[in-house]
Amino acid sequence: CSSDLASSRQGADDYTCSAAEILEVLTDHDATSELLKFVVNDEQLLLVTALCDANTKFEVEVAHALISIFQRVDGDPLRLLKSAIQRELSAIDSAIEVFRSNALSTKLVTAFSKLHGKIYLHEVLGPLILEINDQQVALEADPSRIDSRSDLASNIDRVTFYCERIIKAIESSVETCPLQLRRLCAYIYSSVYKRFPSYEHRVIGSFIILRFFNAAVVSPEQFGILKDPPTASVRRSLIIISKILQSISNGVEFGNKEPYMAVFNGFVTQNMDRMKTFFAQLSNIEDLDGSRIDRSSSAHRTYLQDMETLRKYIRENNLKIANSLKKVAAPGQADNPRMSAVLGSAASEGVNRSASDSNIAGRGHSSIRTRGISLYERYYDQIAQRALHELVQQAEETEGWLHVRDTQGVNIYKKKSAESSIHFMRGSGRCNFPPREVMSACFDSTVRKDWDPLLISCTSVEQILNHSIVYMQFRSPLERIVQNRDFVCLRTLHEQVPGRPDVLAITSKSIKREDVPKQKHFVRGHIETAGFLIKRIAGDPSACEVTYVVNIDPKGMVPSFIANIVGTKQPLCIDSIRSFLTKVHKAVDVTPSQRVTRSSVFLSSLPLPVPRAPTTHEPRPPAARGSRRRSVSSQI
Numbered sequence: 001c002s003s004d005l006a007s008s009r010q011g012a013d014d015y016t017c018s019a020a021e022i023l024e025v026l027t028d029h030d031a032t033s034e035l036l037k038f039v040v041n042d043e044q045l046l047l048v049t050a051l052c053d054a055n056t057k058f059e060v061e062v063a064h065a066l067i068s069i070f071q072r073v074d075g076d077p078l079r080l081l082k083s084a085i086q087r088e089l090s091a092i093d094s095a096i097e098v099f100r101s102n103a104l105s106t107k108l109v110t111a112f113s114k115l116h117g118k119i120y121l122h123e124v125l126g127p128l129i130l131e132i133n134d135q136q137v138a139l140e141a142d143p144s145r146i147d148s149r150s151d152l153a154s155n156i157d158r159v160t161f162y163c164e165r166i167i168k169a170i171e172s173s174v175e176t177c178p179l180q181l182r183r184l185c186a187y188i189y190s191s192v193y194k195r196f197p198s199y200e201h202r203v204i205g206s207f208i209i210l211r212f213f214n215a216a217v218v219s220p221e222q223f224g225i226l227k228d229p230p231t232a233s234v235r236r237s238l239i240i241i242s243k244i245l246q247s248i249s250n251g252v253e254f255g256n257k258e259p260y261m262a263v264f265n266g267f268v269t270q271n272m273d274r275m276k277t278f279f280a281q282l283s284n285i286e287d288l289d290g291s292r293i294d295r296s297s298s299a300h301r302t303y304l305q306d307m308e309t310l311r312k313y314i315r316e317n318n319l320k321i322a323n324s325l326k327k328v329a330a331p332g333q334a335d336n337p338r339m340s341a342v343l344g345s346a347a348s349e350g351v352n353r354s355a356s357d358s359n360i361a362g363r364g365h366s367s368i369r370t371r372g373i374s375l376y377e378r379y380y381d382q383i384a385q386r387a388l389h390e391l392v393q394q395a396e397e398t399e400g401w402l403h404v405r406d407t408q409g410v411n412i413y414k415k416k417s418a419e420s421s422i423h424f425m426r427g428s429g430r431c432n433f434p435p436r437e438v439m440s441a442c443f444d445s446t447v448r449k450d451w452d453p454l455l456i457s458c459t460s461v462e463q464i465l466n467h468s469i470v471y472m473q474f475r476s477p478l479e480r481i482v483q484n485r486d487f488v489c490l491r492t493l494h495e496q497v498p499g500r501p502d503v504l505a506i507t508s509k510s511i512k513r514e515d516v517p518k519q520k521h522f523v524r525g526h527i528e529t530a531g532f533l534i535k536r537i538a539g540d541p542s543a544c545e546v547t548y549v550v551n552i553d554p555k556g557m558v559p560s561f562i563a564n565i566v567g568t569k570q571p572l573c574i575d576s577i578r579s580f581l582t583k584v585h586k587a588v589d590v591t592p593s594q595r596v597t598r599s600s601v602f603l604s605s606l607p608l609p610v611p612r613a614p615t616t617h618e619p620r621p622p623a624a625r626g627s628r629r630r631s632v633s634s635q636i
Contacts, residue, residue: 047321048066048084050321050322051066051313051314051317051321061309062107062309062313063107063108063110064111064115064306064309065309065310066080066108066111066310067080067108067111067112067115068115068306069307069310071115077108077112078184078187081105081108081109081112081184081187082187084105085105085109085188085191086191087105088105088106089191094196098192098203098206106211109184109211110211110215112180112184113181113184113211113212114223116178116181117178117181117212118223118224119178120173120177120178120181121212121223121225122223122224122225123173123176124169124170124173124176124213125166125169125213125216125217125220125225126225127169128165128166129216129217129220129225129226129238130225130226132162132234132237132238133226133230133234136231136234137158138155138158138233138237139155139158139159139162139236139237139241140152140155140233140237140240141156141159141260141261141263141264142260143260156263156264159241159244159264160264160267162241163241163245163267166217166241167245167248167271167274167275170213171275171277171278174278174281174282177282179285181208182283182285184207185204185207185208185279185282185283186283186284186285188200188203188204188283189203189204189279189280190283200279200283201276202249202251204279204282204283205246205279206249208279208282209249210246210249214242214245214246217238217241217242217245218235218239218242220238243258243261244261244264244267244268247261247264247268248271248274248275249275251272251276253268253269254268377464377465380464380465380467380469380490380511381465381467383490383509383511384467384492384494384507384509386509387490387492387507387529388492388497388505388507388531390529391507391529391531391549392497392505394415394424395426395533395549400416401413401415401426402414404568407572408572408575409429409430409575410428410575411427411429412425412426412568412571412572413425413426413427414426414564414567414568417528417551419528420528420560421560421564422553422560422564422567423551423564423567424550424551425549425550425551425567425571426549427547427570427571427572427573427574428545428546428547428571428574429545429575429578430537430543430544430546431543431544431545431546431574431577431578432542432543432578433542433543433578433581434541435534435535435536435544436504437581438532438534438546438577438581439493439534441577441580441581442506442532442534442577443493445458445470447580450580451573451576451577451579451580452573452576454474454475454476455472455473455474456473456475457472457473458470458471458473459471459472461488461513461515466492466493467490467491467492468490468491468492469488469489469490469491469511469513470489471488472486472487472488472489473486473522474486482554482556482558483521483522483523483556484521484522484523485523485525485556486519486523486524486525487510487524487526487527488510488511488512488516488524489510489511489527489530490507490508490510490511491508492507492508494507497533502538503535503536504534505531505532506531506532506534508530508531509527509529509530510525510526510527510528523554523555523556524555525552525553525554525555526552526555527550527551527552528551528552528553529549529550529551530550530551530552531548531549531550532546532547533546533547533549535547546574546577548573550571552567552570
């Protein structure tokens with residue numbers, strides 16, 4: 001690790017990397033030192049910028065890892081922060097938007113302030129928050145939550161008393177504030193002044209009050225000020241204090257949104273100038289001695305932990321990252337052999353796509369290819385393989401599963417999820433039909449309405465190898481109470497399951513697609529795991545054992561206990577498929593003894609999807625509402 005860190009900084013002053021070089025390293029899982037070089041040494045911060053573009057909801061852990069890596073290698077991550085702040089300022093139209101979203105700059109400055117400001121926070125806020133918690137101070141100001149007027153008047157006085165003490169502690173802490181935080185404030189102050197004159201104080205408040213002090217006031221246990229979460233009463237008191245501090249910082253009085261807080265408007269107005277003075281002093285670092293001691297808290301993280309966090313994020317978003325790097329490639333790099341080898345070209349791949357469809361993993365095919373398969377195809381293939389692994393694991397393990405009931409020839413089980421309050425559901429039952437017939441009925445959405453009465457529509461978005469990206473709408477079983485749901489998911493037919501030659505599988509898993517926006521009157525649900533395992537029965541080719549596993553979060557306002565009750569009925573789809581196939585065979589007059597030899601009668605009307613080479617034409621967009629085109633035939 002030490003040698004990697006040392007070598008990564010050697011020659012940094014004259015080092016310049018290309019997007020192609022970064023992409024080559026992204027495909028090499030052993031090139032940790034090379035990846036570190038691209039993260040830190042590149043003056044253009046190409047990879048960091050691509051990480052930002054890859055996901056609008058930039059993960060907090062990744063931000064902490066980047067800050068920590070720059071801290072170790074650079075000695076100061078301010079270069080990283082400056083780049084992120086300039087990026088955000090150039091992308092917005094109003095100063096009010098700065099540090100108000102989950103953008104890269106917001107996550108980075110939050111991680112930076114926690115690294116360098118934890119001890120400072122304890123010194124400034126610790127004594128007062130401990131006092132409020134130990135004495136269980138009630139500061140409720142909403143009359144609807146208080147029984148008597150005398151209690152309300154007393155609470156209002158106590159609120160102003162504690163707010164005054166906190167403001168005094170904050171404004172008197174300028175000299176003890178870590179130099180790193182003050183340097184960051186100075187940069188934010190000057191940058192905002194150039195971009196949005198007269199808003200510099202408000203933006204400093206968005207950082208130092210909203211993202212730093214108030215974060216610790218509202219959640220003191222997350223900053224180590226309290227060992228355990230405060231009681232609901234104390235939490236409410238701290239929230240009231242944070243509201244007043246934020247209004248003072250914003251220079252805005254309380255209005256109609258929270259009319260009960262208007263009683264503090266006089267106090268808010270009186271303290272606006274005090275807060276502006278604090279912001280100005282905090283941002284003035286001209287007279288500071290640069291040799292002041294760094295009092296950053298020692299996070300119990302290692303270099304390898306940070307790099308693994310970064311690698312995991314890159315693996316999950318590698319296609320979008322690669323596409324972002326391709327966009328910023330210098331014009332002269334197009335003829336570079338290394339660039340061509342990694343990025344490829346639209347002409348060499350026979351793909352001619354518009355810029356609007358070039359977003360990898362978001363809007364369609366990419367021309368970037370490595371080792372015979374495009375990164376775009378590899379991205380979805382990895383999702384499908386993970387979904388298959390999860391399906392097989394949940395279908396075959398016994399630990400944690402509780403038997404619910406046996407009904408309609410289906411054994412139903414449930415299991416608590418470690419990730420959410422929504423349970424896994426599993427059902428299994430015998431189907432007296434050939435495995436491939438059952439697989440066709442399960443997979444082909446053109447007939448799904450015949451056995452799934454809740455399906456409204458299923459539209460093909462794109463076909464990638466043997467994977468189908470589909471948009472599905474379902475009516476709610478409680479239609480007058482709960483809104484309808486829709487899903488965008490990757491559905492895959494697995495005719496070969498590793499180590500299981502007797503099994504066929506179908507997996508479904510939710511994915512994000514920018515070209516399938518949310519629809520009015522529908523709530524976008526999330527399929528964590530859903531799929532069928534269809535096992536051949538030895539000695540009986542006309543029958544199979546079907547197992548269905550599902551874990552679906554309906555999202556919205558549906559309580560988890562309601563979702564779990566409804567979920568116990570989902571495995572009954574096995575019986576619905578069984579009944580559907582029975583009707584089909586009766587309609588074509590197929591007897592049980594003929595099912596194996598005459599199953600083609602049924603399969604001819606339900607063409608079984610087969611893997612195919614990636615197409616070179618444009619992927620079809622989702623079918624418009626009201627379209628009568630069969631958009632989900634053999635593609636699904």
